[in-house]
Amino acid sequence: MKKSITPNQIKQNNRSLIYHYIYQNHKVSQQDISYDLRLSRPTVTANLNAMEQEGLICKSGQIDTEYVGRKAAAYSITADYRVSIGVEILKEEVKMIAVDLYGEKLDRTVYEITYEYEESYFKTVCDKILEFKDSIGAADEQLLGIGFAMQALISPDRQTVLYGEILSCTGLSIENFTRYLPYPCAFIHDADSAAVSEMWVSRELTDAFYLSLSRHLGAAIISKGEILTGKHGHNSTIEHIQLDPGGALCYCGRRGCMDTLCSLSALLRGPESPDEFFEGVRRKEPSFLERWDGFLDNLAQAVNLLHLIYDTDFILGGYLAQYLREEDLEALYERIRKLTPFAEAQDFLRISKMPRHNVTIGAALPFVQTFLNEVAGQ
Numbered sequence: 001m002k003k004s005i006t007p008n009q010i011k012q013n014n015r016s017l018i019y020h021y022i023y024q025n026h027k028v029s030q031q032d033i034s035y036d037l038r039l040s041r042p043t044v045t046a047n048l049n050a051m052e053q054e055g056l057i058c059k060s061g062q063i064d065t066e067y068v069g070r071k072a073a074a075y076s077i078t079a080d081y082r083v084s085i086g087v088e089i090l091k092e093e094v095k096m097i098a099v100d101l102y103g104e105k106l107d108r109t110v111y112e113i114t115y116e117y118e119e120s121y122f123k124t125v126c127d128k129i130l131e132f133k134d135s136i137g138a139a140d141e142q143l144l145g146i147g148f149a150m151q152a153l154i155s156p157d158r159q160t161v162l163y164g165e166i167l168s169c170t171g172l173s174i175e176n177f178t179r180y181l182p183y184p185c186a187f188i189h190d191a192d193s194a195a196v197s198e199m200w201v202s203r204e205l206t207d208a209f210y211l212s213l214s215r216h217l218g219a220a221i222i223s224k225g226e227i228l229t230g231k232h233g234h235n236s237t238i239e240h241i242q243l244d245p246g247g248a249l250c251y252c253g254r255r256g257c258m259d260t261l262c263s264l265s266a267l268l269r270g271p272e273s274p275d276e277f278f279e280g281v282r283r284k285e286p287s288f289l290e291r292w293d294g295f296l297d298n299l300a301q302a303v304n305l306l307h308l309i310y311d312t313d314f315i316l317g318g319y320l321a322q323y324l325r326e327e328d329l330e331a332l333y334e335r336i337r338k339l340t341p342f343a344e345a346q347d348f349l350r351i352s353k354m355p356r357h358n359v360t361i362g363a364a365l366p367f368v369q370t371f372l373n374e375v376a377g378q
């Protein structure tokens, strides 16, 4: 059936095209927009005036334009027209970050608050979030929403914790927070959140297995630019694949899960920091090298198993990513090569492009993405 387009839809479409053109090109002239989008000057002028009045875009100095050969007024989007906050709930800490419409960090803070399934805890965290929101000078209407990254599996509607053994927060509802926060709020599984950040900085990334190698192991499957959640919400919970039935006890109650072999908790000893550990490795101290080699053996086994199931790129992310070097990828690849029946180039192994603040930023980004999808259709 042929659908007719109404004049109003064309208008909204033009507005959307212009906004996104400015967003992607950062700083453009009226002439650039008109030529590149093949829109008439009056149409562009009318849209620019309207969006400037609303505050969506702003004039930002002058710019050379190839079409008229002289300087013209430049337009940019107002990056902080809307902001979003990402919060990461951890056992001993609460991390917060505010981002603008480009997903750029506006500010960040960390509070030492120990998690408890208690009303006083939720109230304290929400008070801190409101304090943080005020400290960045965000008005109520500016705040798109607050995303809570959890070390837990989340229901598809992002309102409930389905499985949260690490924090003992199974069954937790987002209402525990929204009761004190008059903004849209949603949970996100922390590994999904890290994968969202990765996709944000690598726009060409459409398919990958993202491994979050942090204190605990997590993963997310990216397929056709989306994160697969699965029928019951436990897709890619590779951390509980049992590799060593007689191994160490996992927090899930079973033994020898991938989490007990391929996480930072498995790698580090007691209060040792990753900085201390990798200093030892880079100094080539035998005791550190031995542990690192053992870890890479386990990681190779895990990646090989997953790669046999899903032949795609593997992104090594999480907190460990910032310590990884090219030589580590080669060492890992060499081990996988000996395990796999398929001779493949090393190109499927990659280090995360966003090893810092990825979980908190990824929790904030879905609100930004929704805004960008809808913005110019207003």
Ligand SMILES: [Zn+2]
Pocket: 239, 240, 241, 250, 251, 252, 253, 254, 257, 259
């Ligand atoms: Zn387990």
